[in-house]
Amino acid sequence: MYNQTPKNVSLPERNIVKTEMRTPAVSINFPKLDEAQLVSYFHKPIYTEDAFRELLRRFQSKIYAYVRNMLISREDADDVTQLVFIKVWQNLSSFRGESKLATWIYRIASNETISFLRKKRPEIDFDEAQLFMVETLQQDDSISEREIEAKLQKALCYLPFKQKLVFVLRYFEDLSYEDIAELTQTSVGALKSSYHHAVKKIEIYLGVL
Amino acid sequence: MNIEFSKIKSPFHPEHEHMSDLAMRIQRKVGIEAQELFEKPELKEPVLPRNPVQLSVEFGNSYVAESPEDTYIESEAIEQTAETEIVEQEAASSELEESKALEEATIDPSLANALESELQSIHEKEESAIFNQNSQQNEVLIESPNNLPLQTPEEVKSPEEIESEKIRSAEVERKRAEAAARYAALLDESRADYVPVAASNTEPEKEGLPWASILGVVASLAAIATAWWVWSLIQAPMSVEQMAESSRQIPVTQVVEPVPVAAATDNSVSFDNLPAEAQIIADVMEEGEVGVGSKQTPKLSHFTQMDEQSKVSMVELENKGLLIMELEDEIFEDQWL
Numbered sequence: 061m062y063n064q065t066p067k068n069v070s071l072p073e074r075n076i077v078k079t080e081m082r083t084p085a086v087s088i089n090f091p092k093l094d095e096a097q098l099v100s101y102f103h104k105p106i107y108t109e110d111a112f113r114e115l116l117r118r119f120q121s122k123i124y125a126y127v128r129n130m131l132i133s134r135e136d137a138d139d140v141t142q143l144v145f146i147k148v149w150q151n152l153s154s155f156r157g158e159s160k161l162a163t164w165i166y167r168i169a170s171n172e173t174i175s176f177l178r179k180k181r182p183e184i185d186f187d188e189a190q191l192f193m194v195e196t197l198q199q200d201d202s203i204s205e206r207e208i209e210a211k212l213q214k215a216l217c218y219l220p221f222k223q224k225l226v227f228v229l230r231y232f233e234d235l236s237y238e239d240i241a242e243l244t245q246t247s248v249g250a251l252k253s254s255y256h257h258a259v260k261k262i263e264i265y266l267g268v269l
Numbered sequence: 270m271n272i273e274f275s276k277i278k279s280p281f282h283p284e285h286e287h288m289s290d291l292a293m294r295i296q297r298k299v300g301i302e303a304q305e306l307f308e309k310p311e312l313k314e315p316v317l318p319r320n321p322v323q324l325s326v327e328f329g330n331s332y333v334a335e336s337p338e339d340t341y342i343e344s345e346a347i348e349q350t351a352e353t354e355i356v357e358q359e360a361a362s363s364e365l366e367e368s369k370a371l372e373e374a375t376i377d378p379s380l381a382n383a384l385e386s387e388l389q390s391i392h393e394k395e396e397s398a399i400f401n402q403n404s405q406q407n408e409v410l411i412e413s414p415n416n417l418p419l420q421t422p423e424e425v426k427s428p429e430e431i432e433s434e435k436i437r438s439a440e441v442e443r444k445r446a447e448a449a450a451r452y453a454a455l456l457d458e459s460r461a462d463y464v465p466v467a468a469s470n471t472e473p474e475k476e477g478l479p480w481a482s483i484l485g486v487v488a489s490l491a492a493i494a495t496a497w498w499v500w501s502l503i504q505a506p507m508s509v510e511q512m513a514e515s516s517r518q519i520p521v522t523q524v525v526e527p528v529p530v531a532a533a534t535d536n537s538v539s540f541d542n543l544p545a546e547a548q549i550i551a552d553v554m555e556e557g558e559v560g561v562g563s564k565q566t567p568k569l570s571h572f573t574q575m576d577e578q579s580k581v582s583m584v585e586l587e588n589k590g591l592l593i594m595e596l597e598d599e600i601f602e603d604q605w606l
């Protein structure tokens with residue numbers, strides 16, 4: 061689609077040689093690999109690209125949805141998702157599989173989201189920044205037509221940033237408390253409490269909205 | 270509202286094209302060859318509006334015409350005719366030669382010549398007859414453009430050709446039968462689409478106990494038992510003896526302890542102690558009591574002083590138990606009975 065070369069243009073000889081060198085000797089069915097197997101291919105230079113593509117295929121939609129829930133704006137979500145996977149590519153060789161791959165990527169995504177918000181609105185707090193998202197939400201045409209979904213998203217904008225982060229990770233992304241604790245470096249008890257408060261607030265908001 | 274029980278989805282549904290585009294951008298940014306990573310979601314077949322069932326069957330239905338075999342047969346025929354037309358126009362002479370050669374190869378020449386001459390003579394005779402008829406009527410003979418070509422004499426076919434023809438006709442018959450069966454199947458299918466209730470039950474009959482009949486038997490037994498129970502609840506009418514017996518039995522429902530009854534106070538007024546001014550009323554009251562409560566028992570003295578009618582009445586009253594007369598038996602018997 062993007063890198064299609066016209067048929068009548070012959071590639072330079074140097075490029076051909078390079079491609080031949082980089083072509084793996086054995087073709088591997090990456091979609092069938094489990095997480096540990098996939099991680100092992102990150103450290104093999106000839107398979108790194110394919111392994112990264114597989115990682116992208118598995119996590120791109122999830123990360124995009126997570127970032128979109130946090131930032132609301134489609135363009136912002138696109139930019140942050142792109143930044144997340146660039147960071148993943150840069151640190152792929154340093155990932156040793158000590159934590160789950162998903163936890164690692166979600167952690168990068170959370171950090172990138174916070175950095176993005178800091179850069180975008182340096183003058184205000186995260187919690188205040190949430191309130192500005194209500195306007196973005198109301199102007200978004202791509203949002204689902206289901207009223208309850210839109211209402212929930214609006215209610216999320218009124219939550220403090222930390223509570224929103226925990227809620228989104230737990231409610232929409234289905235991450236376990238243990239994974240979120242590892243990701244956010246907080247205790248499970250504090251997370252449960254935070255999630256409980258968030259749920260109560262959202263239920264009140266949904267009743268009012 | 271409890272959002273944890275009824276889970277609400279995120280309103281942001283990533284589209285396939287958007288995700289694909291984003292993946293391409295990321296791959297290019299990272300510096301690797303951009304590849305399509307996301308398979309396109311399978312498009313669902315559009316739901317076509319269903320036409321009502323055609324109840325009348327018409328021959329030459331589009332179903333039959335659309336069947337590939339039939340189309341093949343027809344197209345073959347068209348091809349053949351087209352070919353012959355071209356050959357006739359462009360190379361008539363070569364065709365004649367070929368046909369002659371074929372005839373020579375397939376038909377007995379003597380027999381063919383005989384048949385040909387016979388046919389020609391018949392044709393000439395017919396033409397002359399028509400010409401004579403027309404000349405008599407002073408009409409100009411104009412040959413019809415739609416005249417059918419004369420029938421060629423029947424070719425004597427070799428057994429191989431006959432065999433092949435048979436095979437071909439059998440093939441055509443088979444294809445026709447297949448097409449008819451397919452048409453019938455399509456018709457049934459379309460009917461089944463519109464009338465799902467009438468769909469045939471394809472489930473095989475289950476082997477085992479006939480549960481329906483067992484249930485029926487159980488239900489009837491239960492009904493009988495219920496009827497018996499109701500009947501037993503209805504009491505038979507009691508006889509007089511039973512009634513008397515039951516009336517004697519006084520069910521003890523509650524043991525009542527004997528309560529010492531206080532001595533009834535004598536409320537009766539002692540007229541003797543009354544003051545003098547109240548004595549009159551007392552006297553009246555005493556008289557009334559005597560008059561009301563005392564039994565008037567007629568004595569012999571009364572009876573003897575009565576007239577005859579009263580005496581008869583008294584006897585009748587006594588006979589009916591309404592009056593007791595204190596009379597000496599002897600007197601009563603002697604004088605009145």
